[in-house]
Amino acid sequence: MVKSQNLLTEVESKELLSKAGIPVVEAKLARSKREATAISREMGFPVVLKISSPDVVHKSDSGGVRLGLANATQVGKAYSEIISSVRKAYPEAQIEGVSVQPMAPTGVEVIVGMSKDPQFGPVLMFGLGGILVEVLKDVSFRIVPVTERDAREMIKEIKGYPVLQGYRGQKPVNIPALENLIVKVSQFVEKNPQIKELDLNPVFAYPDEVVAVDARIILE
Amino acid sequence: MFEDKLKEFEPIFHPRSLAVVGASATSVKAGSLWVWSLKSAGFAGRLYPVGAKGGQLGDLQILPNLRLVPGEVDYVIASIPRQSVLDLLDDCLVKNVKAVQFFTAGFSEMDPQEGRELERQMLERARKGNLRIIGPNCIGVYCPEHRIPFLMGMLGESGSVGFISQSGGIATKLVTIGMERHIKYSKGVSLGNGIDLDASDFLQYLAADPMTKVIGAYLEGTRNGTRLFQTMKEVARVKPLIVWKAGRTEAGSRAATSHTGSLASSAAIWSAMLKQAGAIEVHNLEELTDTMLIFQQLGQWRGIRAAIIGGLADGGGGNSVAAGDACMESGLKVPPLFSETKDGLSKLLGEVGGIFRNPVDVSQAQFRGLAALFQAIDLVVKDAATDVVLIQEDIDILLPIYSRQGVEEINEFLIELRSRRNKPIIVVLPPGSAEPERLQIGQKLLKGSIPTFSSMERASKAVHKFNQCSCWQEAGQGLPEDAAQVNSMTPQQPF
Numbered sequence: 001m002v003k004s005q006n007l008l009t010e011v012e013s014k015e016l017l018s019k020a021g022i023p024v025v026e027a028k029l030a031r032s033k034r035e036a037t038a039i040s041r042e043m044g045f046p047v048v049l050k051i052s053s054p055d056v057v058h059k060s061d062s063g064g065v066r067l068g069l070a071n072a073t074q075v076g077k078a079y080s081e082i083i084s085s086v087r088k089a090y091p092e093a094q095i096e097g098v099s100v101q102p103m104a105p106t107g108v109e110v111i112v113g114m115s116k117d118p119q120f121g122p123v124l125m126f127g128l129g130g131i132l133v134e135v136l137k138d139v140s141f142r143i144v145p146v147t148e149r150d151a152r153e154m155i156k157e158i159k160g161y162p163v164l165q166g167y168r169g170q171k172p173v174n175i176p177a178l179e180n181l182i183v184k185v186s187q188f189v190e191k192n193p194q195i196k197e198l199d200l201n202p203v204f205a206y207p208d209e210v211v212a213v214d215a216r217i218i219l220e
Numbered sequence: 221m222f223e224d225k226l227k228e229f230e231p232i233f234h235p236r237s238l239a240v241v242g243a244s245a246t247s248v249k250a251g252s253l254w255v256w257s258l259k260s261a262g263f264a265g266r267l268y269p270v271g272a273k274g275g276q277l278g279d280l281q282i283l284p285n286l287r288l289v290p291g292e293v294d295y296v297i298a299s300i301p302r303q304s305v306l307d308l309l310d311d312c313l314v315k316n317v318k319a320v321q322f323f324t325a326g327f328s329e330m331d332p333q334e335g336r337e338l339e340r341q342m343l344e345r346a347r348k349g350n351l352r353i354i355g356p357n358c359i360g361v362y363c364p365e366h367r368i369p370f371l372m373g374m375l376g377e378s379g380s381v382g383f384i385s386q387s388g389g390i391a392t393k394l395v396t397i398g399m400e401r402h403i404k405y406s407k408g409v410s411l412g413n414g415i416d417l418d419a420s421d422f423l424q425y426l427a428a429d430p431m432t433k434v435i436g437a438y439l440e441g442t443r444n445g446t447r448l449f450q451t452m453k454e455v456a457r458v459k460p461l462i463v464w465k466a467g468r469t470e471a472g473s474r475a476a477t478s479h480t481g482s483l484a485s486s487a488a489i490w491s492a493m494l495k496q497a498g499a500i501e502v503h504n505l506e507e508l509t510d511t512m513l514i515f516q517q518l519g520q521w522r523g524i525r526a527a528i529i530g531g532l533a534d535g536g537g538g539n540s541v542a543a544g545d546a547c548m549e550s551g552l553k554v555p556p557l558f559s560e561t562k563d564g565l566s567k568l569l570g571e572v573g574g575i576f577r578n579p580v581d582v583s584q585a586q587f588r589g590l591a592a593l594f595q596a597i598d599l600v601v602k603d604a605a606t607d608v609v610l611i612q613e614d615i616d617i618l619l620p621i622y623s624r625q626g627v628e629e630i631n632e633f634l635i636e637l638r639s640r641r642n643k644p645i646i647v648v649l650p651p652g653s654a655e656p657e658r659l660q661i662g663q664k665l666l667k668g669s670i671p672t673f674s675s676m677e678r679a680s681k682a683v684h685k686f687n688q689c690s691c692w693q694e695a696g697q698g699l700p701e702d703a704a705q706v707n708s709m710t711p712q713q714p715f
Binding site: 115117119120121123125127133137139140141142143150153154 | 441442445446449483484486488491492493495496
């Protein structure tokens with residue numbers, strides 16, 4: 001847990017990103033079990049519930065994430081379980097409720113992020129998501145502002161690029177859409193110098209579109 | 221681009237008059253050494269030694285104070301104690317000096333607090349006039365055209381390669397390696413702490429300098445990364461820019477909350493920055509000089525399809541296989557030669573089979589005389605399936621077979637063939653037991669515009685780096701994929 005006033009919640013982060021034209025899976029905050037089921041019905045099942053707290057950085061570590069909830073009963077049960085599980089893990093965390101969002105179909109997982117280099121300022125990172133980013137460190141970087149050509153090069157640069165091109169009969173993902181997302185993120189962080197770090201992790205890349213499934217923004 | 225820098229830097233690289241402050245008649249001080257170096261190099265301007273105790277340095281009188289120099293002083297080299305630098309800056313302002321270079325060390329590089337504060341005061345002082353500072357903690361400029369050597373007096377031929385170096389030791393090494401490998405410099409600078417004129421300023425100058433066709437840089441860090449990035453982007457668009465960033469292993473241990481932050485090490489960011497700027501990144505002194513050499517020698521040519529002649533005599537088989545591996549691993553292509561070439565070689569050398577595919581083994585020529593060897597080499601060089609020819613010459617093997625005279629003739633033929641066939645030939649001379657002969661042949665080839673390397677790995681890596689140059693892409697000229705267009709389209713212009 002990081003005690004931080006500077007961590008925006010997923011709902012807040014996605015709102016900002018969405019306004020900047022960056023495709024995200026919309027998430028809404030539910031402050032009660034009842035709100036959670038109501039929002040779920042509105043969005044349509046299956047849904048995902050995640051703990052919403054400015055103090056919890058790694059949500060799944062504390063039992064704060066539940067995927068593939070297929071009906072209102074499951075949502076209600078998951079709500080209670082998430083709240084009690086996070087309370088137990090982080091008794092002092094300020095808990096706003098849970099975020100509710102539609103369960104996105106599985107795509108190729110990638111990560112797009114930003115951090116600040118002491119010498120060169122904001123830097124974007126791109127890589128394949130999940131275990132590949134953490135274990136293999138198969139990522140590429142570019143200094144902001146990132147042009148379309150830079151974005152294209154940073155996508156091609158990773159060793160896992162063939163995964164994006166489609167392998168074993170898989171359809172290739174929409175690489176221009178991915179480039180576009182990277183350029184939009186570059187423009188977004190350029191316009192918002194108060195952002196210290198940012199992770200879109202994962203972004204799901206599909207043959208027709210790309211969308212950020214989870215997002216985290218840390219302010220200076 | 222950056223044309224204003226030409227005028228601004230004229231007094232730095234072509235000073236009409238130069239004063240060395242810190243010279244002494246009695247003791248061996250760096251200041252005195254500097255005067256001797258400049259004098260013996262034949263510095264093309266007026267030279268004034270300055271030192272508190274006065275006296276004579278050869279036929280030059282040492283003036284006790286800079287203010288006593290008759291007439292104007294464009295450029296000052298200062299080798300004085302740290303406590304005196306601010307006073308000297310005052311003297312420089314009075315004399316309307318254009319630039320002062322401080323050999324004096326012991327500033328922010330030694331003492332981050334007090335040193336940095338003194339640097340700040342120096343800069344503040346210089347800003348009272350139009351005075352520019354080079355360094356401190358540096359050996360300043362190198363300009364063969366104007367007969368300005370580095371401290372130890374070495375001065376090579378004037379040429380087309382410009383360089384900047386944050387380290388004086390590396391700068392000196394570049395000069396000495398250049399003298400040995402015929403890398404001819406237009407201008408060079410060791411910029412030390414770079415408190416005023418920094419890497420970006422000198423890169424801009426070299427980009428504008430008409431003498432400079434390719435730029436090499438040794439960097440350890442920057443105080444203004446954003447400006448350096450911008451500058452490199454602009455410079456790399458007009459001239460090939462080769463950068464060795466040292467100090468890459470520093471742990472990226474900054475506390476970070478995001479994945480991105482924890483993965484963004486300083487080395488990874490520098491590499492990304494260089495790539496994004498269009499610079500060519502190298503990782504050591506060998507790669508830097510190898511790449512500068514190949515840019516100087518090959519000029520506007522480009523292409524990654526290599527023909528390899530693995531051996532000119534006995535033992536060509538294994539060498540050919542290893543050479544092929546080296547080229548492929550460096551990222552070059554080794555395509556099969558045209559069947560006419562293979563047939564021609566078979567007829568000439570009386571062998572058939574894979575040895576004429578590419579890499580080519582022409583060892584059999586040793587039983588048919590030099591004329592057959594020359595014809596075989598020519599067949600390979602003129603084959604249009606490739607852009608460049610890499611030839612491995614093992615002097616240990618050639619000397620007993622062809623004698624000294626024969627080896628001379630082989631290399632004269634290569635030099636002649638290179639200009640006749642309008643196609644780059646690169647020679648690999650692996651070290652062995654005949655070093656004096658090998659070095660002498662290397663000198664001959666380098667003079668004849670044939671780059672030489674001590675291994676196929678280094679040669680092929682340099683060719684690959686050469687082809688990364690973003691200038692080509694900016695000009696809308698990607699790598700030629702089509703064999704037919706290669707040499708007709710790009711007449712070869714060595715820098």
